[in-house]
Amino acid sequence: MNALSYISISFLIIPLMALFICILLKRSRQNLGFYLMGLFTLTQMGFALHGLVLFNNLKISEFLFGLPITESLTDIFTLKSVSLVILFCIGLVALVSLLIANKTMPEDKKLSYLRLLSTLILGMNGIVLINDLFTMYLFIEIIGISSFVLISTTKTQEGLESAFIYLVMSALASILILTGIAFIFMRTGNVEFSYLIEVAKTQGNAPQNALTYLSYILIISGLLIKTGAVPFHSWLPDAHQSADTSVSVLLSGIVIKAAGVYCLITVTEIFGNLYVIRLSLAIIGIITIAIGALFALHQNHFKRILAYSSVSQMGYMLLGISAGGVLGLIGTVFHIFNHAVFKSTLFTNAAAIHEETHTLEIDKMGGLQKQMPITATTSLIAFLSTAGIPPLSGFWSKLLIIIALWNAGFIGFGITALVLSIFTAAYFLRLQMNVFFGQTPESMKNVHEVGGSIKFAEVFLTIITVAVGLGFPFILLYLEASGIL
Amino acid sequence: MEITISICLGFMLIFAVIAVMNKSMLKSAIALALVSIMLGVVLYLLSAEWAAVFEISVCSGLVTVISVSAISLTNEDKGQLQKKYMDKKRMAILPYILILSGFLLVFIVLTAKIDLPYDKISEPVSDSLSEVLWNSRQADVWGQIIILLTGAFAVVTLFKEA
Amino acid sequence: MSAFEIAVLATGFLLILAGCFCLMRTYHIIKIIIGIEIAMKAVTLFIAYAGHINGEMGLAQSFIITIIVVEVVIAVVLSGISLNLYKKYKSMDLRNIRKLKG
Structure with a gap:
């Protein structure tokens, strides 16, 4: 038990230590800060994997712990197996963001980027570890403030405009979530997850009080604004387009997932028994996939296409949540991991292209495959994974979600999701044709391959995609053997 | 009252x-x-x-x-x-x-005829605020410390002249 | 429901409505702070009333104290960015920096 308690405490203590080190760091030593933060994120990934191994050996599924500050060691945090997978994703995306920011961030902003990155990691680690509705709101607020300041770090005109839109939508979402929590507190005197799950089990599918329905609608609406689902998605494309690429990776890779989808998973456990709510989540999911894909077909800016693609993939995760059951949960969590990996690969490619050609409008590019071969190959593999081509990892997660929908009785939704993945392939194919294949225009004749940390990040992420895709059947067999499936 | x-x-x-x-x-x-x-x-x-x-x-x-x-x-x-x-x-x-x-x-x-789901106003449970805040809501205290640090860093970042 | 309950709940709803209206329709950056603060005070009222009904006053007070800390941090960060914008653009108007399309 000792190793597990050290691991679980370190998820919160290590980013705090990084925070204090960044306070003491001088401007001249900021590269040392980058190396330290890289080391810390690698440690977080290693600890998450080690935690999964320990959970398997000890045959437990959750672990309560507390921070050893007061004498009475109260158990205030909970570590679940789902949390470990998301902690691994957080470490991975933070590492990729550091590798990109090493090259693209202007020199005088690197130290403030490091500090805000540590508070962001702290907020996201906190959300997956707590067992309480109100603390979840508090950590959502921490993530909101940190990402708002990160978006507005480069003080260009577009950056500030999109930061303000993000702030207004985020404040609206916070108010809705908080009002929902206040109504739940009015109904039952306790807001802990364990207590609310007990109450939900005894009630089953019975019709509820009007106050209860109102609180559920408010909390789900607030969380949908944070996720970027339609019709609340208007902040997402602007924020991704105008922020620096390292911040876009963070936003699309973990912020909309930790603060949005993971909180929806935990909240759906409380009232997932109500059929009306699951049906409405499924309808919103289908509309999100469709509208995200349709808008992505018209755009001309590389990062804007990727932002609408994120909106579309959030729809798949909403479908997985609404399907319910163990298969739906495993499909959604695995899709979170896959989306983190392939969206980070695509944003890294965007950073590479921006570094070399200083533009991101795709109608000015063409035929870059001969000059940037590694970028083209990794982008192609990421595109195949998004569209769900076997044997890459994206195929498995989409398959699991569609099978879960079939089991839950949402057969029409499953068929529609399958048909809509043609749109996913369509807009990515258009992107690839415009950027990498075709004729090279005159202005692009002398770009060369990007070097250094960005190339390393691309290759690393592609290796993970292919390896997990080839090895996923073994994970499925293992899960079946240990009785979870 | x-x-x-x-x-x-x-x-x-x-x-x-x-x-x-x-x-x-x-x-x-x-x-x-x-x-x-x-x-x-x-x-x-x-x-x-x-x-x-x-x-x-x-x-x-x-x-x-x-x-x-x-x-x-x-x-x-x-x-x-x-x-x-x-x-x-x-x-x-x-x-x-x-x-x-x-x-x-x-x-x-x-x-x-919507009604709040309770019968009568309950008597206050005799938990003083300091016990509740430090024992069962300790995660909230950690969250408050972190959000104050975030606010401090945000202001420092915003006030650095580019 | 007694008249007192209706008064408290109706005031809370109307304050949230006023706060969200101010948040979405204003052109001045500092008014955004005022809108968010008014809506959070409405939530404070709901939580205090819920604690009064349930008898769990210690829990309600710790919620209220946490919400007050969040309000202060939001006010400070927004004031900071408004001062920064004023130094750069010499105006506090949000319309001056609206250029992106949705």
Whole structure:
């Protein structure tokens, strides 16, 4: 038990230590800060994997712990197996963001980027570890403030405009979530997850009080604004387009997932028994996939296409949540991991292209495959994974979600999701044709391959995609053997 | 006691509408401070003494000082303010919306016979605030420390001249 | 429902409505702070009333104290960015920096 308690405490203590080190760091030593933060994120990934191994050996599924500050060691945090997978994703995306920011961030902003990155990691680690509705709101607020300041770090005109839109939508979402929590507190005197799950089990599918329905609608609406689902998605494309690429990776890779989808998973456990709510989540999911894909077909800016693609993939995760059951949960969590990996690969490619050609409008590019071969190959593999081509990892997660929908009785939704993945392939194919294949225009004749940390990040992420895709059947067999499936 | 609370709630609404609709930013900030004081009185009458003290000292003190200093450092000409922002015209519809929705809410509640799910007002459970805050809500205290550090770093980042 | 309950709940709803209206329709950056603060005070009122009914006053007071800390941090960060914008663009108007399309 000792190793597990050290691991679980370190998820919160290590980013705090990084925070204090960044306070003491001088401007001249900021590269040392980058190396330290890289080391810390690698440690977080290693600890998450080690935690999964320990959970398997000890045959437990959750672990309560507390921070050893007061004498009475109260158990205030909970570590679940789902949390470990998301902690691994957080470490991975933070590492990729550091590798990109090493090259693209202007020199005088690197130290403030490091500090805000540590508070962001702290907020996201906190959300997956707590067992309480109100603390979840508090950590959502921490993530909101940190990402708002990160978006507005480069003080260009577009950056500030999109930061303000993000702030207004985020404040609206916070108010809705908080009002929902206040109504739940009015109904039952306790807001802990364990207590609310007990109450939900005894009630089953019975019709509820009007106050209860109102609180559920408010909390789900607030969380949908944070996720970027339609019709609340208007902040997402602007924020991704105008922020620096390292911040876009963070936003699309973990912020909309930790603060949005993971909180929806935990909240759906409380009232997932109500059929009306699951049906409405499924309808919103289908509309999100469709509208995200349709808008992505018209755009001309590389990062804007990727932002609408994120909106579309959030729809798949909403479908997985609404399907319910163990298969739906495993499909959604695995899709979170896959989306983190392939969206980070695509944003890294965007950073590479921006570094070399200083533009991101795709109608000015063409035929870059001969000059940037590694970028083209990794982008192609990421595109195949998004569209769900076997044997890459994206195929498995989409398959699991569609099978879960079939089991839950949402057969029409499953068929529609399958048909809509043609749109996913369509807009990515258009992107690839415009950027990498075709004729090279005159202005692009002398770009060369990007070097250094960005190339390393691309290759690393592609290796993970292919390896997990080839090895996923073994994970499925293992899960079946240990009785979870 | 209930009549006092209702009068304070009425004043809160009036001050809030003044804060939203006024065209001078200074008067809006002072109206916000008055809303906080009224809320503090209501909290004290609902037997939440510590929360009332925090509300009056922090919200109507600290937040008002911060907003007033931000307003006075970014001072624009009063004639300009009136012409550019047109706050009174843009938000002139607010009192009508509020009165209409107030009547609508009361009407819905009375006709649909919606009831709050409790029988009678319970006696206060004898947990003092310090026990609750430090023992069972310790995660909240950690969250507060982290959000204060985040706010400090955000201000440092925003004030560095590029 | 007694008249007192209706008064408290109706005031809370109307304050949230006023706050969200101010948040979405304003052109001045500092008014955003005022809108968010008014809506959070409405939530404070709901939580205090819920604690009064349930008898769990300690829990309600710790919620209220946490919400007050969040309000202060939001006010400080927004004032900071408004001062920064004023130094750069010499205006507090949000319309001056609106250029992106949705």
